[in-house]
Amino acid sequence: MMILSRLWYVLLALVLGVSLYVVYVAVGQFNRRNHVAMNEALAADSQVVRWSLQIDSRRRLDALLVGAVDKGLQDSLVGANGKPKVPEKSKTTATKALASIHEKIPEEYRGDVMFAIDRDGRVVANYGFPQADSIGDFELGGYPATFDALHGYLRDDCWVWGGRIYRVSARPVEYDVSQPPVGAIVAIREVDGRFAKEISKLTRANIAFFAAGQRVSSASGDEGFDERILEAAADKLGEISGDEGFQESGRSGILPVGEDGAAIYARLEGDSWLQGAGFVVARSTTTIDGPLGFLTGADDKDKANVSWLLIVVAVLLSVAGGVGFSVLEVTLPRRELKLQAARLKKGEIDLLQLARFRAGYRPIATDLNAGIERVAEKGGAPRKQADLEQILGPVPAQPSMSAFSLPGDSQPSMPGPTSGPGSMPKPPPSSPGVGPRAGLVGIGGPTGAPASGPAAPSGPGGRPPPPRSRPKPPPGARAKPPAPGGAQVGGAAAAPADGAPPSLRGQSEPPDETTRVAQAPDEVIQQAAATSGGGATDAMNGPEADWPRVFADFVSTKKQCGESVEGLTFEKFEHTLRKNRDALIARHGCKHVKFTVYIKEGRASLKATPVKDA
Amino acid sequence: MNEFRFRLRMGLISLLALVLCGAALAGTVRGRVTGHVKLIPEVYSAAAKPKAHRYAWREPSPTVRPEFRVLSANLSHDVCVAALASGAATEPQPTLIRVTGGQMIPTTIVVAPKTQLSFSNRDPFPHRIYQVGSDAWKPADLNAGSPPRAWTAPPTGVFEFRDELFPSVRLHVVVESGVVAIAYPGSDGAFSFDLPAGDYVLKAFFEGKPVGKPTSVPVKAKGLLKLKDPIDVGAGAK
Numbered sequence: 102m103m104i105l106s107r108l109w110y111v112l113l114a115l116v117l118g119v120s121l122y123v124v125y126v127a128v129g130q131f132n133r134r135n136h137v138a139m140n141e142a143l144a145a146d147s148q149v150v151r152w153s154l155q156i157d158s159r160r161r162l163d164a165l166l167v168g169a170v171d172k173g174l175q176d177s178l179v180g181a182n183g184k185p186k187v188p189e190k191s192k193t194t195a196t197k198a199l200a201s202i203h204e205k206i207p208e209e210y211r212g213d214v215m216f217a218i219d220r221d222g223r224v225v226a227n228y229g230f231p232q233a234d235s236i237g238d239f240e241l242g243g244y245p246a247t248f249d250a251l252h253g254y255l256r257d258d259c260w261v262w263g264g265r266i267y268r269v270s271a272r273p274v275e276y277d278v279s280q281p282p283v284g285a286i287v288a289i290r291e292v293d294g295r296f297a298k299e300i301s302k303l304t305r306a307n308i309a310f311f312a313a314g315q316r317v318s319s320a321s322g323d324e325g326f327d328e329r330i331l332e333a334a335a336d337k338l339g340e341i342s343g344d345e346g347f348q349e350s351g352r353s354g355i356l357p358v359g360e361d362g363a364a365i366y367a368r369l370e371g372d373s374w375l376q377g378a379g380f381v382v383a384r385s386t387t388t389i390d391g392p393l394g395f396l397t398g399a400d401d402k403d404k405a406n407v408s409w410l411l412i413v414v415a416v417l418l419s420v421a422g423g424v425g426f427s428v429l430e431v432t433l434p435r436r437e438l439k440l441q442a443a444r445l446k447k448g449e450i451d452l453l454q455l456a457r458f459r460a461g462y463r464p465i466a467t468d469l470n471a472g473i474e475r476v477a478e479k480g481g482a483p484r485k486q487a488d489l490e491q492i493l494g495p496v497p498a499q500p501s502m503s504a505f506s507l508p509g510d511s512q513p514s515m516p517g518p519t520s521g522p523g524s525m526p527k528p529p530p531s532s533p534g535v536g537p538r539a540g541l542v543g544i545g546g547p548t549g550a551p552a553s554g555p556a557a558p559s560g561p562g563g564r565p566p567p568p569r570s571r572p573k574p575p576p577g578a579r580a581k582p583p584a585p586g587g588a589q590v591g592g593a594a595a596a597p598a599d600g601a602p603p604s605l606r607g608q609s610e611p612p613d614e615t616t617r618v619a620q621a622p623d624e625v626i627q628q629a630a631a632t633s634g635g636g637a638t639d640a641m642n643g644p645e646a647d648w649p650r651v652f653a654d655f656v657s658t659k660k661q662c663g664e665s666v667e668g669l670t671f672e673k674f675e676h677t678l679r680k681n682r683d684a685l686i687a688r689h690g691c692k693h694v695k696f697t698v699y700i701k702e703g704r705a706s707l708k709a710t711p712v713k714d715a
Numbered sequence: 716m717n718e719f720r721f722r723l724r725m726g727l728i729s730l731l732a733l734v735l736c737g738a739a740l741a742g743t744v745r746g747r748v749t750g751h752v753k754l755i756p757e758v759y760s761a762a763a764k765p766k767a768h769r770y771a772w773r774e775p776s777p778t779v780r781p782e783f784r785v786l787s788a789n790l791s792h793d794v795c796v797a798a799l800a801s802g803a804a805t806e807p808q809p810t811l812i813r814v815t816g817g818q819m820i821p822t823t824i825v826v827a828p829k830t831q832l833s834f835s836n837r838d839p840f841p842h843r844i845y846q847v848g849s850d851a852w853k854p855a856d857l858n859a860g861s862p863p864r865a866w867t868a869p870p871t872g873v874f875e876f877r878d879e880l881f882p883s884v885r886l887h888v889v890v891e892s893g894v895v896a897i898a899y900p901g902s903d904g905a906f907s908f909d910l911p912a913g914d915y916v917l918k919a920f921f922e923g924k925p926v927g928k929p930t931s932v933p934v935k936a937k938g939l940l941k942l943k944d945p946i947d948v949g950a951g952a953k
Contacts (some may be wrong), residue, residue, distance in 0.1 A: 155771040162772055169776075183902065220902065221791060222816055236815070239837060242789065243818020243883050245762035245769060252786050253779030257772045261880070263840035282776075351768055372817075374768040375882040480931050591914040707812035 103461065106426040113419060124392040132388050139363060139384050140355050145364040146306040146382040147352065153304050154268075154369070157210075158257035161270040164210040168286040169272040177226065178284035179276055181219040195226030200426040202286070203228055207301075212270065212288030216241055219284045222253060241287060244372065250285035261312045261378050266292035294318045307331060310369075313380035322504035327385055328399065331360035332423030334381045341366045342377055351379075361386045382589045434462040441466075445473075469602055527569070630687070647695075648678055654698040659707035678707075685711055725871050742934040744908040746917065746942035748796065750949020753844040754788040754921050758883050772933055788921060790900040792818065792873040797825035798908050798915045798932070799893040801949070806866070808938065812886060814844065814857065815835045819876065823920050828870045832865035843879035852880045876915045887923030912936040919948045926950075 168174060175516035177195035181187045189241060195217040203211060214229040221240010224233055241247045246258035250271035258269035267289040273282035290296060292310045301308050301320035308329045316335035321328060337358060347353040349366040358364045364383035368374050437457055444450045451467040452473060536578040652674045656666050682694040691711035699708055719818060740780040763786065764771040775784050788794060813820040815837035826832070834844050838858045844850035857864055866876075868890040878884035895915065898906040908917075910932075917930040926948040934940060 158771045221817075236837055236839065238813065238815065239839075240816030240818070240820070242792075243816045243820075245883055247817070248756075248759050248786065249763065249773060253775050253776050253784035255772065255776055257769050258770055262838075273779055275776070275778055276781065279780055282779055368768070370768045370771050372762075372769065372882055376880065406846075468934075609793065688877050 103430045104429050106423070109422050109426045112422070119393070124395070126519075128389045128394065130393060135387055139386055143355055143363060143365050143382060143384050146304065146308075146384070147367050149304045150300060150306050150308055150380060150382055151367060153300055157300070158268065158270065161210045161212070161290065162255050162257060162272065163640055164206045165212075165270050165286060165288055167205045167274045168199070168202040168215070168288070169274050169284075171198050171202055171274075173201065174274055174286060175189045175276045175283060178217060178219050180275055181223070181225045182221070182283060187219070187225050192226050196228065199226055199228035199286075201254060206288075206435050212290050214267075214289045214291075216287040216289075217274075217284065218242060218247060218251070218287060220281070222247060222251065225284070244269075246371075247285055247287055250287065253282055256369070259373035259378065260289070260397065261373050263378040264313050264315060264317070265633060266310055266312050266317055266369070266373060266378050268292060268296075269356035292318055294320065304383045307384060308380055308382050309335060310378070310380045311335060312376065314342065314377065323384075327359075327362070330359045330383045330385055331381070332366070333362060334364040334383050335368075337364075338366075357386075358383060361388065362380075387523075397586070415658060430460065434459055438466070645682075646681075648675055649676070651696050651698060655707060656706055658698050658700060661707050662700060662703055681709055685709055726789035727741060737869050739910050741909045742936055742938040742940060744798070744910055744915075744917075744932055744934060744940045744942065746772060746796075746906055746930070747904045748790065748794060748906065748919055748927065748948045749795060749904055749945045750927070750947040751790050751950030752785050754794065754926065756793060756857060757922060758789055758885055759786045762883070776804075777895065790902060790904060792820050792899070793822045793921060794900055794926070795821060795823045795825050795889075796893070796898045796906050797889075797894050797918050797920065798896045798898075798901065798910055799891060799918060800913055800915050801893055805895055807831065809833060811835055811863070814840040814842050814884060814919060815942070816876070817881055817883045818880075819884055823887045823889070823922055825889040825894055825897050825918075826868050826922050828832050828890055828892055829870055830868040830890070832866045832868070834866065834876075835863040836861060842881065844876055845879060847875040847877055847878045849874075852876075861877075871935065875923065887920075889920050889923055910934045915944075917946065919946050922950060 115410070168429065173194050177191040177193075177198060180194070181191040184191075199215045200216055206212075212228065216227050216233075217225045218241050219225050222240045224239045224241055227233050242251065244258065244260065245271050246256045249256045250273050253273050255272050258271065260267045260269055268291075269289050271285055271287045271288060274284045274286055276283040289450075297308060297310060297320035300306075301322045305322040307319075307321045307323060307326050307330070307534045308589050310317045315338070316331070319328070319331045319335075323332070337356065339518040340357070341347055341353055344353060347366060347368070351370075351374065353366040355363050355365055362383050362385050364381050366379060366381045368379040373379070389398060415446060438453075441450065441453045441457070445453065455463055455466050455470070458466045498651070583593065652671050655674065656669060659669070678696055682696075684695045687712045691713045693712040695710040695712050697708050697710065699706055727902075761767055763773065770796070775781075805827060807827045809831045810824065810826060812824070812832050812834045812835055819834075824832070834857060836842050836859050839859050841859065842857045843854040844857050845854035846866070852866060852914055855864065868874075868888065871890050871892065874888040874890070876886040876888065896908050896910060898908055900906040912934050915932045915934060917932055918925050919927045927946040930942065930946055932940060932942070
């Protein structure tokens with residue numbers, strides 16, 4: 102029935118289905134976890150950037166200490182305070198002092214611009230801001246950071262001037278501890294591309310600074326990051342600026358930007374908090390669209406991590422399983438069928454050997470055997486003597502019938518009177534209990550017309566010879582498959598169904614290569630019948646009634662084989678049969694024993710077949 | 716623009732005539748304001764609050780004494796002393812308001828009705844000044860180097876001006892009839908007026924509100940009047 106193969110297909114289908122299910126689940130799970138991880142990473146980026154900016158401010162404030170205690174700067178501010186107009190000397194001194202201070206500050210914390218501011222908030226001098234030179238009364242005292250510094254506080258700030266962002270550090274300049282600060286020093290650093298790169302390098306974040314709804318600068322911390330995501334993030338500035346949550350907390354949620362990006366917006370602390378300035382960190386979203394997305398999105402490293410050995414082993418096991426089961430359940434039974442069919446064709450066997458078939462091929466073979474039998478019953482081709490061992494496998498030990506053939510040892514060992522031809526009674530019909538199977542030994546049927554033997558003459562008195570085959574089996578008892586190990590021998594097909602004399606049929610058929618037993622002459626049968634006595638014959642019931650004919654067949658066969666039949670009497674023959682029959686019945690518990698004649702190694706022999714059914 | 720120049724010219728001529736005429740009859744009033752350390756500009760006190768998100772680091776310098784670390788007002792910018800005369804009607808004079816350094820200078824001004832204020836940007840970057848609560852004076856760009864933007868005082872009231880781009884830029888305008896002159900104290904609190912002879916009331920204003928007690932001043936021609944008691948602008952301040 103190809104159960105294993107089909108189970109294998111089911112198993113493979115289940116594995117395939119489970120694999121697809123797992124892949125789809127994996128896709129969803131990957132996307133979900135990746136989304137969560139990206140959200141966490143984005144939140145971390147935003148926080149880390151904020152911390153980085155705070156630390157940067159702190160260090161810039163500390164670095165500015167050298168300016169707060171600079172003597173030249175102090176003197177210049179003292180000289181400017183209280184004057185309606187800032188003296189030129191103070192400007193010059195302050196300018197030199199600022200240049201000197203700029204050089205003293207570590208490069209990474211230097212401001213792009215520095216201002217020296219007197220107590221009233223006027224700019225006495227600047228470093229790196231020539232725009233102020235043309236403005237005579239340029240001041241900075243109104244900014245909270247400067248105001249705080251003029252009142253003794255260190256403070257950072259973030260300004261937006263003309264759409265540009267400036268990081269501010271301000272410290273008071275002290276001259277006399279008993280007096281208020283004489284002024285302040287303010288350093289500002291523009292948030293340009295260089296600054297963005299520094300922060301991005303420190304934080305490994307993809308960051309863009311924005312002010313007044315425009316991106317001011319940006320830098321990427323990832324090598325493969327798509328800069329267009331930051332551009333897309335800048336495009337949403339107008340949308341995010343109207344978000345109440347962003348305005349209140351200073352930080353947005355995670356927002357999708359572009360096709361495959363997400364971003365978090367944050368406001369910069371300082372005046373910039375109210376000036377719409379801030380920064381945005383962004384990351385690209387890695388989304389797997391489907392199972393094939395794992396393949397299209399894989400890089401060389403991913404492919405290198407694949408366990409090819411496991412895949413090859415799995416494929417080979419799958420192939421081996423499929424091929425193995427198909428060979429086991431298809432190829433081998435079909436080969437066996439082919440071999441047996443060839444042997445059947447050659448005549449080496451008459452029926453298929455059912456025991457060698459498995460599963461679904463066995464019913465087929467059974468049907469074929471039944472068909473062969475049915476054809477044979479209808480007068481099909483002659484067949485040789487059935488081999489019980491071939492059909493049923495090993496059969497129970499049987500008594501050697503060599504005793505019957507001993508007379509064939511050139512010298513008959515069983516002399517006895519022979520009945521006269523006229524005393525030979527008509528052989529009784531075979532016991533129906535034996536059925537057609539009892540005739541399988543080939544005594545009857547088509548083989549009853551040996552090519553070399555004498556044609557079956559009419560018996561004395563013109564009576565036709567008794568049929569060699571068993572009577573027709575009862576309906577329903579025919580063509581049943583033989584049970585293994587049982588005594589049912591499916592050879593009944595050897596007998597013609599219509600009971601026609603086999604000789605008539607055998608004349609037109611080609612000589613069979615198989616062993617044939619010649620039909621016993623009627624005189625021998627009559628002799629056997631006469632020898633056994635009519636009463637004895639009458640007393641015989643069942644298969645014993647057929648013994649005279651068996652005896653006749655045996656004598657005839659011996660003659661065919663050139664053996665002597667001298668001294669071979671029916672009494673001895675009957676005695677031997679009875680003895681063996683009893684032994685077999687006692688051994689196998691069968692009801693009857695059917696004896697048939699066959700030729701073994703050129704000599705006539707008898708074969709006993711236990712018959713269980715009545 | 717021509718009209719503005721014409722008015723400015725006429726104003727200057729009138730002022731000159733007043734000065735020349737008044738100089739012969741004017742007297743000088745000198746005084747002081749005290750208690751200004753108690754005047755804390757709201758914009759700075761608000762910016763100093765941690766929850767305002769206006770800074771990451773703000774800490775006092777350990778070498779600056781605590782009494783100097785008070786965020787007191789800048790007298791020269793934030794406290795305006797006005798001399799008011801009852802029934803006096805003087806020609807309003809155009810007044811320049813400088814926008815620079817994160818503020819307007821001055822931050823508080825007292826003017827007579829119809830006084831014209833000219834807002835001038837003294838920074839190298841643009842501002843967007845507007846009158847709070849007014850649809851007539853909406854935010855408009857005030858670029859560096861561009862002509863001043865004018866505003867004329869209505870009959871009376873207190874008005875506030877701000878800058879859209881800079882939160883610390885604020886101006887409080889007090890419009891009162893009878894305003895003859897205004898003065899801004901120096902860092903030491905001293906101020907002075909040259910006033911025609913007559914009776915005046917001196918009032919100090921901070922962030923658009925009067926501070927301290929009004930002081931009556933009788934001014935005599937060609938005389939110097941030194942106020943005996945300073946004006947305590949910190950009185951009543953929270």
